[in-house]
Amino acid sequence: MTILSNTKIHTRITILILIPVLAILFLSSERIQQANNQKQVMHDLDLLLEYVDATSPLINSLQSEWYYIRLFIGPGKKDNPKGLEYKEQMLQVQQKTKKIESEYLAFIRDNKDALAKLGDFNNSIEQLTQQIDKLKYVRQVAESRDRSSDIFKKEFGKKIWTLSEFNQLIDKLIESLSEVVSLAANNKQLSQMANSFYQLVQASDNSRLLNGYVQTGITGKLSPWVYAKIMVYRTSEQKISKH
Secondary structure (H helix, E strand, C coil): CHHHHHHHHHHHHHHHHHHHHHHHHHHHHHHHHHHHHHHHHHHHHHHHHHHHHHHHHHHHHHHHHHHHHHHHHCCCCCCCCCCHHHHHHHHHHHHHHHHHHHHHHHHHHHCHHHHHCCCHHHHHHHHHHHHHHCHHHHHHHHHCCCCEECCCHHHHCCCEEHHHHHHHHHHHHHHHHHHHHHHCCCCHHHHHHHHHHHHHHHHHHHHHHHHHHHHHHHHCCCCHHHHHHHHHHHHHHHHHHHC
């Protein structure tokens, strides 16, 4: 009976000892899990900031290239010499943009696995890389001073509209920055900073388009379509400036 009692006492003591130990282990595992989750969140935020750093110069350089392509194509027909004086500047900016493109694509490749965990954002990045890869065909059309061309329809997948293709790529890159704002929503300070930067980039791009159409109206023909575009981007610029 004494042996049985002693056994029960030992069991109770063991249980009493194990309960706090198990509780500590459980709480520790919870804290480790929370720490790992926080670490992953911080890693994702760092990745998003690095993405902004890689994307911003590309947007800026593409905007410059678009500007000089527009000047090089000129206001008139292909055989109009006005605009030919901008060819060298266009090619110089093109080389600079190609270098920045390579750096952007290298960043995407180097962070492929991490980006793959970001779902829809990663899908947007994949579409962007495809557009960038096809930009070589748009540049060849631009160098021929063609506003549009079917010559690379098979490779490009559709008729190329030179300036429009650049605009679509720039818009897509800017849109990816807005996705960064959404992904950074859990960090209030970072989200506010990202949103302010996005608004600044959007305002800059709107100004680019507005200036382009104003220049078309000055150097070429101020058609109703051009005038309408000027008013659209002017109104948009006013709205952005109020934020």
